[in-house]
Amino acid sequence: MALLEIKNLRxxxxxxxxxxxxxxxINPGEVHVIMGQNGSGKSTLLNALAxxxxxxxxxxxxxxxxxxxAMKPHERARAGLFLAFQHPNEVSGVTLSNFLRRAYVARxxxxxxxxxxxxxxxxxxxxxxxxxxxxxxxxxxxxxxxEKKRSEILQLxxxxxxxxxxxELDSGLDVDALGKIAETLSSIRKPDTAVIIVTHYARILKxxxxxxxxxxxxxxxxxxxxxxxxxxLEEKGYSWINAAAPAL
Amino acid sequence: MDxxxxxxxxxxxxxxxxPGSDSELHVGYRAEHxxxxxxxxxxxxxxxxxxxxxxxxRIKSFEIFEKKPLPxxxxxxxxxxxxxxxxxxxxxxxxxxxxxxxxxxxxxKNTFExxxxxxxxxxxxxxxxxxxxxxxxxxxxxxxxxxxxxxYTDMDSAVREHPELVKKYxxxxxxxxxxxxxxxxxxAFWSGxxxxxxxxxxxxxxxxxxYFMMNYPGFGQFEHTLIIAEEGSQVQYxxxxxxxxxxxxxxxxxxxxxxxxxxxxxxxTSIQNWSRNxxxxxxxxxxxxxxxxxEWVGGTLGSGVTMLYPCSILVGRGARAEHLxxxxxxxxxxxxxxxxxxxxxxxxxxxIVSKSICKEGGVVRxxxxxxxxxxxxxxxxxxxxxxxxxxxxxxxxxxxxxDIRSKDAVIGHEASVGRISEEQLFYLMSRGMDADEAxxxxxxxFIEPIVKELPLEYAVEMNRLIEMEMEGSVG
Numbered sequence: 070m071a072l073l074e075i076k077n078l079r080x081x082x083x084x085x086x087x088x089x090x091x092x093x094x095i096n097p098g099e100v101h102v103i104m105g106q107n108g109s110g111k112s113t114l115l116n117a118l119a120x121x122x123x124x125x126x127x128x129x130x131x132x133x134x135x136x137x138x139a140m141k142p143h144e145r146a147r148a149g150l151f152l153a154f155q156h157p158n159e160v161s162g163v164t165l166s167n168f169l170r171r172a173y174v175a176r177x178x179x180x181x182x183x184x185x186x187x188x189x190x191x192x193x194x195x196x197x198x199x200x201x202x203x204x205x206x207x208x209x210x211x212x213x214x215x216e217k218k219r220s221e222i223l224q225l226x227x228x229x230x231x232x233x234x235x236x237e238l239d240s241g242l243d244v245d246a247l248g249k250i251a252e253t254l255s256s257i258r259k260p261d262t263a264v265i266i267v268t269h270y271a272r273i274l275k276x277x278x279x280x281x282x283x284x285x286x287x288x289x290x291x292x293x294x295x296x297x298x299x300x301x302l303e304e305k306g307y308s309w310i311n312a313a314a315p316a317l
Numbered sequence: 318m319d320x321x322x323x324x325x326x327x328x329x330x331x332x333x334x335x336p337g338s339d340s341e342l343h344v345g346y347r348a349e350h351x352x353x354x355x356x357x358x359x360x361x362x363x364x365x366x367x368x369x370x371x372x373x374x375r376i377k378s379f380e381i382f383e384k385k386p387l388p389x390x391x392x393x394x395x396x397x398x399x400x401x402x403x404x405x406x407x408x409x410x411x412x413x414x415x416x417x418x419x420x421x422x423x424x425x426k427n428t429f430e431x432x433x434x435x436x437x438x439x440x441x442x443x444x445x446x447x448x449x450x451x452x453x454x455x456x457x458x459x460x461x462x463x464x465x466x467x468x469y470t471d472m473d474s475a476v477r478e479h480p481e482l483v484k485k486y487x488x489x490x491x492x493x494x495x496x497x498x499x500x501x502x503x504x505a506f507w508s509g510x511x512x513x514x515x516x517x518x519x520x521x522x523x524x525x526x527x528y529f530m531m532n533y534p535g536f537g538q539f540e541h542t543l544i545i546a547e548e549g550s551q552v553q554y555x556x557x558x559x560x561x562x563x564x565x566x567x568x569x570x571x572x573x574x575x576x577x578x579x580x581x582x583x584x585x586t587s588i589q590n591w592s593r594n595x596x597x598x599x600x601x602x603x604x605x606x607x608x609x610x611x612e613w614v615g616g617t618l619g620s621g622v623t624m625l626y627p628c629s630i631l632v633g634r635g636a637r638a639e640h641l642x643x644x645x646x647x648x649x650x651x652x653x654x655x656x657x658x659x660x661x662x663x664x665x666x667x668x669i670v671s672k673s674i675c676k677e678g679g680v681v682r683x684x685x686x687x688x689x690x691x692x693x694x695x696x697x698x699x700x701x702x703x704x705x706x707x708x709x710x711x712x713x714x715x716x717x718x719x720d721i722r723s724k725d726a727v728i729g730h731e732a733s734v735g736r737i738s739e740e741q742l743f744y745l746m747s748r749g750m751d752a753d754e755a756x757x758x759x760x761x762x763f764i765e766p767i768v769k770e771l772p773l774e775y776a777v778e779m780n781r782l783i784e785m786e787m788e789g790s791v792g
Contacts, residue, residue: 119747122739146749158744162762168748171758175749207762224748 070134072097072263073118073150073232078128080110080117080288087113089288090128095232097261100277102299104268105285106307111267112155114285115234119152120145133231147175151230153221155237160208165220166190168208169227176228193226197253214241222250226257234265239273251276271299284310343449344533346407351535352400355379358505361405365508370484371476378494378504385498391684392622392651397596402537402568404506406450444469446527448540451508453527462521467552468514469525472541475512482514486543491574492600499570499598499624503539507572510540513554517547517578524553524586524772531558531591535565542573546581546609555586555775559619568596569620575603577611579633584612588775590619590782593649597623607633607662614770616643617654618782626684628657631665638667641767643779645760645786646679646711655684655716660726664695669702672764676707676787682714683732691722699729705763706736707756757787 071094080088088110095101105111117124120142130137132150140148160168170186181189194201199219209217218238225233235254239247251273258264266273274282274296282298283290292298292310302310346364348357358379362372387394444458446469453471463469468479475483488494494504511527531538546552558569569591577583583603591597597620603611613627629638640656652675658667673681683702704713715732737759745755760783761768768776 119743121743141751142743142746143749143751143755146747152747154744154747158738158741160741160745160759160762162765163758168745168758171750171754172748175754228748 071095071131072133073137073265074131075118076129078114078117078126078130080113081125081127082113082123087124087288088117091285091289093283093290095263095265097231097263099280100264100266101281101283102266102268102271102274102279103283103285103290104271104299104302106269109285110288111285112236113288115152115236115265115267118145118234119150143175146172146228146230147178149176149229149231151225151228151233153218153225153233153235153238155240157209157217157221159210161210163208164205165208165223166204169204169224172224173227176230190227193223196257197223197226199223215246218242218246218250222253222257225254229259230262232263232265234267236267237269238266239268239270244272247273248276271303274299286311343408344406346405347533348403348405351403353402353404353502353506353537357404361506361508364405364407365473365476367476368480374488374494375505375507378488378501381494382498382501382505385501387498388624391624391653392680392682394596394598394622396566397568398566399502401535401566403533403535404537404539405508406533406536407452408449444525446471446511446525448509448527448529448538450531450533450536450538453509453511456511458525459523462523465519465521466516467519467521468512470512472510472512472543473508475543479512479514482545483512483543486545486574486576487541488572488574491576491604492572492602496600500572500600503541503570503572503600506537507539507541509538510542510571511544511554511556513542513544513552515544515546515550515552515581518549519547520551521553524555524584526555526557529556529558531567531569531595535567537568537570539570539572542571542575544573544575544583544585546575546577546583548578549580550578551582553584553586555772556588557775557778558587558589558591566594566596566621567592568598571599571601573599573601573627575601575611577603577605577609577636579606580608581606582610582612584614585627586614586771586775588616588618588771588779588782589623592619593621595620597621597625599625601625602628602630603638604630604632605636605638608635609633610637610639612639612641613656614641614767615654616767616771616779616782617652618643618645618786621649622651623654625654626657626686628659629667630659630661631667632661633665634662635664636662637665640667640669640671641770642669642671643764643767644671644673644681644683645783646673646675646681647786648677648679650679652679652681653684654682655686657686658688658698660687660689660693660696660698660723662690663693665693666697668698669700670767671702672767673702673704673713674707674760674763675704675711675713678710680712680714682716684716684718686718686720687728688720689723689726689728693723694725696723696726697728698726700731701729702732703763704734705760706734753788754784757784760787 073095075093078091103111117126279296284292358375446456458469494501605611611629617623644652644654646652656669671683675681689696702715706713713734742755
């Protein structure tokens, strides 16, 4: 059974349809990459799946056997759906460690003492090669672009989701930093979890093996294939795929 | 602090209708009729067996009260009905010499014990007091502190036992009855409160605390706090306030007078959580001498209408004041709060930080006055007011008045008003926090710079109160 199965999903911002009837099935252990130009609806898809209140959603989505669309955003998160944001918000005055402890308690449904959690967090940070002082800063407060990405990855590592959705993880990162984050991502993955990566560029696939690559245009998937599709796209550009897949 | 009590005495928990019998309300003695009249002024003085000078002070204050108009520059007070307020309620038990916890009636003791008093005293306080309606029922001071010459007693006892100190400082040079209508009202009807005297050079190592409870329906509480920190001394004083929610309006008009003498340091912390039909109209002021430091830390969560502008008058060279304030207004609440600082000597400095939160139609207004005299040089002041608005029904305003007459004063002023965005809440929810938890975490982060100045137990309480306030705020 697919871990996440999306059928004919449509997402509207006010009355504007942005995702226009999209279907996708993701099995445990798979890495899916969704590529597409600006405005193709990639980010909206991820945000709609996470339950962003800005979007009205139609269609069906089953997550781990549950009706995803009937769940509130926090229930989706608790059930194991995770969205790494492209532009995560600041939560001024709340330390990353305090924030993460609450998220951890919510995700795992059990209380954990400050001391216990500190141990867990320190372990994860060590694995990721992060200074532990990082967790004592306000959430995304004054973070650089790279720090924001690392913070999102740390959250992913601590919350251990079943499906991790990464929105434009590569934006604002240089090749080295991206490579490092992709490696980290591979190292923290559990075998039965799945990853959806939204990106403009294929370069992240140098460090992370994709099982499926999808190309989005105008709110729909216009092509799907394996990792080679991404490389072809990188080489030939979006005009190639646009020509290959005329308006549906 | 016990969760249930917070729930009970927190917002709209128990909306009790008619008052129970006096015995249910633990009344020992009370004014026969509602109404703030001259007869009651005399009655209070008589019941308290006060010296003549205090009786005359009360009567004179009452005359001033009658002449003064209600302030019209602030929140609407037109529904405040002085004739409906019960101005004096003495709790059951020993009215005077409240020093034995055992003598406090069991039911009242129970209430305070649920609030963590006097357990807290054993843990982290140098002394503790508890006032129930008009009078202080319990007051204690660690013996090692009283051995240093520190006096900590209720204000009624201080009038009898330390008349020379009280006469010298009580409502004359700091907050005279002529100051404003509510100060005059207070001068006439005051009852209870704390008297704290710290001798020169004595540094009190732990805070002193008092807890105020208003229990009688339609009651007016007018406690007086007088703190004298003599030269080179240091002291911290904390007060907490709560009241059950009745259908009748109550009022609270306290006066706090603090004298911070040369080189001394005083911190006054107050966490107010009155029920939402309390008019909270206080006058709090400190006179700060040379090189002395006055710190005000306040959290205004409860009450209906609050007008509160703690004031520091920096009269000595190098005197310093710090004002930290959190105000939260929800449905039906108006928080008109702020700070006043008068720089009346050179090299004085002040810092004001105000954090306001409004939600569900609440109104928060920062009202500040910063004044620097023409003859003062080297004055520095920094004012920062931040507000966050949780929804479109609520309102945050800033009214900062500055009267800077000295040319070389360095004054900084920053203000920000922010809305809690859907994006921000969604970010938190996407990490598994429900809507209430998300909002309360944003608010906690916002007030963190002030909460971290509170003693641990109060910080925990503050955070818990904020969490309760935020429950159900998000649709």
